[in-house]
Every structure is written in structure tokens, then in C-alpha cells.
Amino acid sequence: MKYNRRKFIGLSALGLPFLAAPKNFGHALYQPEITKENAPIVIATWDFGVAANAAAWKVLKEGGLALDAVEQGVRVPEADPTNPTVGIGGYPDRDGKVTLDACIMDHLGNCGSVAGLEHVVHAISVARKVMEKTPHVMLVGDGALQFAMEEGFKKENLLTAESEKEWKKWLKTAQYKPIINIENKAFAPKRLPGNKFNHDTIGMLALDANGNLSGACTTSGMAFKMHGRVGDSPIIGAGLYVDNEIGGATSTGVGEEVIRNVGSFLVVELMRQGYSPEEACKEAVMRIIRKKPETAKEIQVGFLALNKKGQYGAYAIQKGFSFAVCHTENQKLVVKGNSYYG
Ligand code: SD4
Secondary structure, X not given: OOOOOOOEEOHHHHOOHHHOOOOOOOOOEEOOOOOOOOOOEEEEEOXXXXXXXXXXXXXXXXXXXXXXXXXXXXXXXHOOOOOOOXXXXXOOOOOXXXXXXXXXXXXXXXXXXXXXXXXXOOHHHHHHHHHHHOOOOEEEHHHHHHHHHHOOOOOOOOOOHHHHHHHHHHHHOOOOOOOOOOOOHHHHHHOOHHHOOOOOOEEEEEEOOOOXXXXXXXXXXXOOOOOOOOOOOOOEOOOEEEEOOOEEEEEEEOHHHHHHXXXXXXXXXXXXXXXXXXXXXXXXXXXXXXXXXXXXXXXXEEEEEXXXXXXXXXXXXXXXXXXXXXXXXXXXXXXXXXXXXX
16 A cells, blocks of 8 residues: 655744754644545445445446445445345344444534334434434434334345354353454454454545545444443444544544544544554554553454545454455455454
């Protein structure tokens, strides 16, 4: 991945050379170079981001809005019953209920979110309606479902036979705490039966041809979580954040650690201070590791970021975190993100 040289206006430029900020110190003023050279572009978490990006790309290549692109993009895994971590077919909570978390944010700073939403496949579209049709940002549980019904969404059973089977297997040895999972092969036994991972949220960020950014994030959350547990994915600033002046960020992995560090907001603010997308993601990961080194050894958290110039980057605690990139030259790029334990 190639980054353009960042432009700092160090304090030296203001006639205070002795105060010039070193790289990564975080006090340099960053002036983003507003160019559309890398637009449009869309990036999304995990390998399944390729299919989601393809749907987003259809919107972007026609000059459509980043907001429409991210919604259309993440609807793809939401509608895929074979994907056990997003939308229909998502693993249920420990009580057997599939509850979805999602949020969306546009270039004007508008945002909408749903948490613990049952029976509606496209949680992301409900989140968008919350953003556009209510004075609120977030609706949860029954209230979110009631709103979705009023908006004409279809009520469906989201628990597929396959996910029910995995849940019943889990029940046999059920530990009543959310399973914490990582990609590292050394921890393979901690994977779910069938060798599937118990998390894999889709977070997507897009920069459209007009240079505007939007993002979306949607998940069924941590498999077999406590009923009522809400992760980072529907929380603006944690699972997703977009600032059209700077860039956007999204996260995947153990949501509790992302919430504790307001991860996606942190990544965007670090980019504002001059960090490249990958450097910003790395520093957000390091905050988690520094605060809870023992916990961090056993969990996965990954951040993905896109800046206003269309530069992207990612960083995770554990190796194995991938993301998909789609732009004019390459529609199906999968990048293996760097990680701390790599
Ligand atoms: C959560 N962050 O509910 C989500 C799960 C996830 O990759 O991202 N999995 O905590």
C-alpha cells in the first residue's frame, strides 16, 4: 500500500521551531490534501467484503452517493443466509434469538442506528430510516422493531437451520458468557464447531466521486451473547465514525474493547493529527493492548480506515484480519492487514 506524503504544518511553520512535533507525537496540525484522485473507492472488512464492495461499486461508478453505496454494499452479507455473523443466518444469542446491530453515517455527520433488532434482515436500512425519518440517532429492541414495521419492513425468521444447529451444539457446553474469539491459528480450538469464527462484522467505508465519505456497519454481534448485549457495531464512534473533513473508520472483533476505547472516533481523530490510516488503526489497537495486555492476547480487534484522499489502512491485534478494497484499477483486492501478534 502506498501512502502519499503527509503534509504537516508543524509548529515550526508558525515560527516556533523548538516546538515542532515529531512524527506520531500527535500535536502536529494535519492539513488533508483534498483531492479526488483516489475516488471513488470502497473498502470493507474481511474477505466477504469483496462481494459487498461489488454492490457498492455499482453505485459509486455511476457517480452515486457514498451513503447509497455503503447501504447497498452491506445489504449483501445481510441477505446471505450462509454468513453466520451478519443479517439472516446470524448466530443467535444464548437464548436462541438473532438480534442485529447496525449503524450508518453520512458525509454531513448524520447518523442512524439500531441495536438488538430482531426479525428484520436489513438492519442497515432500518438504521438509515432512523437517521432520515426520526429526530433520533438510535432505536433499540422492540422499539426498533416497531419502527421497522411502521416503515414497511418485512418481519422474518432470521434463525436458519444451520445457525440453530450450531447454537444447540454450543448449548451442550454453554458457558454463560460471550465467547471471545481470535483468528490466530494457535487458538483454533476456540473457534466454533465447524471451524467457523464467531464474529465477522461487516464495516464499510466509501468515498464517492464527489469526494464525500460515508460508512456502514452491521452484524449479528458476538455469537451466543447474553440477550440484550450490545456491541460496538451500532455505536457511533465505537464501531463506526465518519468525519467528512478527515476520513472514516470502522471496527470488527470484541466490541467491548472497542467501546471502552471509542475506537473508530479515535482512529479518525488520529488521522486528523497526521497519522496515516494504518498508523491510526495501529495506535487504536495499541491503546487496547496497553490497557489490558492480558486480555488483548486472547482477543481480536481490527480497525479499518479510509481518509479523505482515498488512502486506506488497517491494523488488528491478531493476525488473520483481512479487508477488501474496490476502486477503478482493482475491483476485488483483498489485503491482509498488519497485526500486533503477527
Ligand atoms: C460485536 N464487533 O458485536 C462485533 C462483532 C464483530 O467481527 O465484529 N465481529 O462485538
